[in-house]
């Protein structure tokens with residue numbers, strides 16, 4: 001996102017406590033190491049930098065961890081967001097874009113998930129994000145603070161130029177986890193369940209390229225500059241790919257067979273989670289460019305095989 005903003009002529013300031021992030025990743029814009037819940041720090045950064053918009057990506061996002069340690073999710077994802085928005089509120093008409101998630105929906109009740117789909121998150125991660133969405137609606141009603149919530153499905157891929165990509169420790173996302181196995185830095189990939197009612201029995205997910213997500217944020221900021229509102233959009237490809245399709249694509253790209261083992265289903269995993277993003281297409285003019293799985297995964301591999309952190 002920082003790279004794309006810089007390419008579009010924006011100046012960028014980043015606030016990150018480096019709890020899961022990396023200082024080396026902040027190559028476009030200035031880095032302020034600290035917590036978004038640190039009101040004094042935010043006050044200083046905002047006074048010096050005077051942002052035209054705030055893109056709020058900071059969060060903890062490991063579902064299993066949110067079940068065993070919900071307090072840290074409500075504190076980090078909800079309380080710190082509230083403190084951040086209190087600082088944003090001091091800047092008249094400053095729009096916020098918030099990274100929400102498909103996890104706010106819980107068990108899918110339809111094949112393609114629209115914004116109107118019932119929202120019954122089944123873990124503290126999803127509930128902490130849904131609570132922030134609701135808070136932003138209240139801030140709009142009471143304080144006219146413009147905002148946009150983007151519910152990403154499975155963010156995937158990397159900068160096509162190979163300059164930047166994802167680097168999680170531990171890695172819980174399927175595509176980089178598969179590449180870790182191929183590179184021999186992690187063991188066999190566990191495939192959680194192969195007896196779902198999907199074409200090959202493994203779970204189907206909507207992998208949406210990170211550059212497409214970033215482009216949606218640019219469109220969102222432009223939209224909110226002209227038309228003040230508080231809106232929420234699902235962001236996905238609208239195409240589902242199974243876990244086995246990911247493993248096969250990785251083998252085709254690298255020429256190396258992915259070591260994997262089938263294990264039992266994981267509680268809370270849905271057979272299929274695919275977005276209906278027609279609202280983002282219609283209102284923002286967003287069109288995902290990366291719709292083919294091999295294309296998405298090739299960008300991830302280009303980054304992953306040489307990454308330094």
Ligand SMILES: NC(=O)c1ccc[n+]([C@@H]2O[C@H](COP(=O)([O-])OP(=O)(O)OC[C@H]3O[C@@H](n4cnc5c(N)ncnc54)[C@H](O)[C@@H]3O)[C@@H](O)[C@H]2O)c1
Pocket residue numbers: 015016017018019020021022034035036037056057058059060061076080099100101102151152153154155156167168
């Ligand atoms: N990656 C996905 O597939 C996906 C899907 C849906 C939603 N999201 C959301 O998108 C956002 C980014 O996800 P990601 O995969 O890049 O995660 P990430 O862990 O790589 O990035 C999160 C960043 O926020 C920082 N951070 C966390 N809490 C902070 C705090 N209180 N103050 C300051 N910095 C803090 C971390 O150090 C890290 O750099 C998260 O909010 C996540 O919930 C991601």
